Amino acid sequence: MNGSELYLSIVDDGVGFPDRPRSEGLGLHLMRHAAALSGGTFDIRRNGQKGTIASCRVIQLESQ
Numbered sequence: 403m404n405g406s407e408l409y410l411s412i413v414d415d416g417v418g419f420p421d422r423p424r425s426e427g428l429g430l431h432l433m434r435h436a437a438a439l440s441g442g443t444f445d446i447r448r449n450g451q452k453g454t455i456a457s458c459r460v461i462q463l464e465s466q
Contacts, residue, residue: 407442408460415453433458 430446437444442460449455 406462408462409457410459411455411457413449413453413455415449418448418452418454 430444434444437458437460440460440462442458444456444458446454446456
């Protein structure tokens with residue numbers, strides 16, 4: 403793969419979110435879509451018993 407990779411992870415120790423959220427909503431869907439457009443990924447998950455971890459990996463292609 404040509405280019406460089408950027409990885410961002412945000413961790414908090416707040417109340418987190420329920421095991422079964424009511425819905426993902428449009429915001430999370432759009433974040434996953436935007437990351438996928440660059441060949442990357444977006445993930446959000448619980449951080450143990452409390453808190454949340456949101457991570458995003460995107461690829462920056464080198465211009466030719």
